[in-house]
Structures are given as C-alpha cells and as structure tokens.
Amino acid sequence: MTDTIFALSSGAPPSGVAVVRVSGPAVRFVLETTIGETPKPRYAALKMIRDAARETIDQGLVLFFPGPASFTGEDVAEFQLHGGRAVISSFLSFLGALPGLRLAEAGEFTRRAFEHGRIDLTEAEGLADLISADTDAQRRQALRLAGGTFRTRADGWRRSLIDLRASVEADLDFSDQDDVPAEISTEVYAGIRDLRDQMERELVAGLRGERIRDGFEVVVLGPPNAGKSSLVNALADRDVAIVTDIPGTTRDLLEVRLDLEGYAVNLVDTAGLRDGGDAIEAEGMRRGRARASAADLILWLDEGDAVPPNDVASLGVEMLCLRTKADLRGCQDAESSVSVHDRGSIDTLLGVLALKAAGRLRGEPPLVSRARQRLCLEQAVESLKKAELEGLPTEIVADHLRRAGDALGRLTGRIDVEEVLGSIFSTFCVGK
Numbered sequence: 001m002t003d004t005i006f007a008l009s010s011g012a013p014p015s016g017v018a019v020v021r022v023s024g025p026a027v028r029f030v031l032e033t034t035i036g037e038t039p040k041p042r043y044a045a046l047k048m049i050r051d052a053a054r055e056t057i058d059q060g061l062v063l064f065f066p067g068p069a070s071f072t073g074e075d076v077a078e079f080q081l082h083g084g085r086a087v088i089s090s091f092l093s094f095l096g097a098l099p100g101l102r103l104a105e106a107g108e109f110t111r112r113a114f115e116h117g118r119i120d121l122t123e124a125e126g127l128a129d130l131i132s133a134d135t136d137a138q139r140r141q142a143l144r145l146a147g148g149t150f151r152t153r154a155d156g157w158r159r160s161l162i163d164l165r166a167s168v169e170a171d172l173d174f175s176d177q178d179d180v181p182a183e184i185s186t187e188v189y190a191g192i193r194d195l196r197d198q199m200e201r202e203l204v205a206g207l208r209g210e211r212i213r214d215g216f217e218v219v220v221l222g223p224p225n226a227g228k229s230s231l232v233n234a235l236a237d238r239d240v241a242i243v244t245d246i247p248g249t250t251r252d253l254l255e256v257r258l259d260l261e262g263y264a265v266n267l268v269d270t271a272g273l274r275d276g277g278d279a280i281e282a283e284g285m286r287r288g289r290a291r292a293s294a295a296d297l298i299l300w301l302d303e304g305d306a307v308p309p310n311d312v313a314s315l316g317v318e319m320l321c322l323r324t325k326a327d328l329r330g331c332q333d334a335e336s337s338v339s340v341h342d343r344g345s346i347d348t349l350l351g352v353l354a355l356k357a358a359g360r361l362r363g364e365p366p367l368v369s370r371a372r373q374r375l376c377l378e379q380a381v382e383s384l385k386k387a388e389l390e391g392l393p394t395e396i397v398a399d400h401l402r403r404a405g406d407a408l409g410r411l412t413g414r415i416d417v418e419e420v421l422g423s424i425f426s427t428f429c430v431g432k
Contacts, residue, residue: 005104015083027075073116121413122150136262141365196384206368215264216357222301224272227324234340260354376411
C-alpha cells in the first residue's frame with residue numbers, strides 16, 4: 001500500500017459532475033501540484049485545477065480528508081470536476097504521469113479501508129450489496145451491513161467467547177490453586193448454550209436475508225404451448241422469451257428480475273413438460289424441474305384443468321395453479337385464470353406474487369445475506385455444540401471454544417481470510 005491510487009468514482013461520462021478519488025501517501029503532493037495548497041480538511045474549496053505545466057484542466061470543488069480519519073484510513077482527496085470525457089481523460093492522464101501514482105484496481109479503495117481497520121468484511125460486503133441493490137428491501141438490508149450492525153453483533157459474540165474461554169482455561173492454568181474450580185461450571189455451559197442459541201436464530205433469519213439479496217424465485221412450469229413464455233413476457237412487460245405455436249420452443253431456462261413492491265423477484269421460464277422430445281428438449285425439462293425444486297413458488301400453467309404431474313406435485317414447493325388463455329375460454333375466475341391480453345389479470349397476478357414475496361421476506365432485514373457469512377456462523381455453531389457436551393476434558397472444551405472464535409474471526413476478517421479477499425473486493429467497481 002505504498003502506492004497512491006486514483007480512479008473515477010462516479011458514473012461513466014458524460015455526466016454533470018465527475019468525482020475523482022485519490023488515496024495514499026502522495027495525496028498532499030497531488031493537491032499542492034494541482035491547486036497549489038492543501039485545503040482545510042473536510043471543507044469544499046472551489047479551485048482552478050492545473051497540471052504540472054500550470055495549464056488549467058478545469059475548475060471544480062476539492063476536498064481533503066487526512067488519514068486515519070478517512071474512508072480508506074489514508075490521506076484522501078476528492079476532485080469534483082465537470083463530467084465531460086475530455087476533462088476526465090485529461091485529469092486522469094495527468095495523475096497517471098505523476099511519480100508514485102497508479103490507477104486503482106476494482107475495489108481497492110474499500111480493501112484499503114479494510115486493511116486499515118476502518119471496516120470489517122461484513123461492512124465491505126454490505127457496501128458491495130448497497131452498490132448493486134435493485135430494490136428497497138435489498139437497500140435496507142445492505143445499509144444494516146454497511147453500517148456495522150453485523151460487526152457489532154459479531155464483536156459481542158466474540159467478547160462472550162473470550163469470557164467463556166477465560167473461565168475454562170483458568171482451570172487448565174491454575175487448577176492446582178484452591179480458588180479455581182476443578183471442573184467446568186454450569187454457568188459456563190449455560191453461557192455456551194445461550195451463545196449458540198443466538199447464532200442459530202441469526203442463521204434461521206439469514207435464509208430470508210439471502211433470499212432478499214438473491215431474489216424470491218418463481219419458476220413457471222406447464223405443458224408445451226400453455227402460454228408460459230407469453231405470461232413471462234407480459235409480467236416483465238417486455239419480450240424476454242420467444243413465443244411461437246411450435247411445441248418445445250423454449251429449450252433452456254430464461255430468467256427475468258422484477259421489482260415487486262420493493263422486493264426482488266426472479267421469474268424463470270422453462271421448457272414445456274411432456275413425454276418425448278429430442279435430447280436438447282429433454283435436458284431443458286430436466287433443468288426446469290431441478291430449478292423448481294429449489295424455488296420459493298411454482299406457477300403451474302395449463303389451458304384446462306389438468307393437475308400438475310406427480311414429479312412436480314411431490315417437490316414440496318408452494319404452487320399456484322392458473323388456467324391460461326382465459327380470454328379464449330371465457331373464464332371469469334380471476335383467482336385461477338389469467339390472460340396475457342387482459343392487463344387487469346396480469347396486474348392481479350403481479351399483486352399476488354408481490355404478496356407472496358412480502359410474506360416470505362418482510363420484517364427487519366436479517367444480518368446474514370451471503371453464503372460465506374452463513375458458513376462462518378455454521379462453523380461457529382458446530383464448535384459450540386461440541387463444546388456443550390458434558391464430560392469432555394477441559395482442554396477439549398477450550399479447543400472447541402477457540403475454533404468457534406476462529407470462525408467468528410473469519411466472518412469479520414480478523415483472521416485467516418486472505419483467500420476470500422480477492423473474490424469479495426473484485427466485485428466492486430473501479431473507484432470504490
């Protein structure tokens with residue numbers, strides 16, 4: 001981290017304003033070179049921004065954030081320029097020519113914030129989720145993570161583990177002294193159980209958190225020419241799938257993301273289910289059934305009253321059966337029929353899907369939103385379960401508590417996380 005990094009942190013040009021961020025040991029040199037001084041910290045200053053030859057590049061606002069009280073923990077400068085391509089290109093070229101400066105890699109500003117202890121891994125993941133949030137529910141959940149709610153909870157668990165380990169290890173270190181109990185007390189076992197219960201409750205809630213982030217999944221199944229692709233197009237209000245009268249037109253899974261009442265809903269079109277078909281169509285049907293088995297809701301479509309086949313009904317997934325092409329059959333039952341030519345029935349179905357998603361996802365946003373976070377908590381819970389077993393030697397209980405603490409350390413990034421850092425921070429855009 002001896003380099004000073006820079007990048008365009010705002011949207012692609014042209015734009016009204018372009019924000020260029022610089023972080024590292026040469027920030028004060030950059031400021032003195034471009035505007036002739038280091039401005040007052042955290043105050044916006046309107047300055048003429050010049051290159052090394054003193055030629056004016058632009059006029060804009062300049063801010064200085066001295067480390068360690070900055071986002072990255074280093075000296076940081078932000079230049080708010082006009083968002084024209086020529087202005088941005090000229091300024092970035094000038095910065096790249098300065099000694100010790102280079103263009104930032106994806107997520108490098110946030111990684112430096114992590115390396116300097118400004119944020120932990122859960123907050124970094126929250127920032128990534130906030131940037132990519134498409135719905136209000138995703139935004140609210142990401143804000144909790146980015147604001148440090150998970151870190152605070154994990155730090156509380158870690159302090160409890162330290163206290164429990166201290167109680168257990170005291171027996172190992174000072175068991176020959178009269179004032180130290182010779183065996184693990186019931187209070188320690190009660191503390192372990194309470195800590196495990198807290199983590200398990202968070203894991204249960206986390207299933208909802210991962211769905212908020214990844215989306216409530218609705219898989220559309222039915223026989224060929226039941227109107228599946230037409231309905232997906234109508235629900236998405238755009239042409240997502242090819243629609244023809246030829247059976248087996250849809251071969252692979254087609255997905256579209258909807259925002260329904262602030263919740264992300266993944267709508268998946270599938271190959272029509274039937275006996276026969278070529279090898280490609282058979283593979284498409286297999287993929288459709290597999291995707292439906294992990295869905296939150298199955299929309300079963302049929303022109304008539306045919307019930308879903310046993311291999312679909314036995315999946316154990318909530319199912320909504322709809323009669324399609326209601327306009328051709330004169331069906332007036334809005335709860336069990338739909339027509340792509342009747343916007344009212346489409347809006348009704350969208351409302352039903354929104355209610356289904358809200359019923360599964362509403363409530364206070366959970367803390368766990370990623371598989372990595374869930375895995376770390378599961379490992380901590382498993383270690384605590386082993387530590388609960390009465391009759392174990394004291395040193396074994398102490399080791400299980402240590403392993404639980406290590407899992408929490410991996411959750412927040414305190415220990416042994418080098419292998420996951422690249423994958424986490426590479427998801428950020430350049431400039432963040």
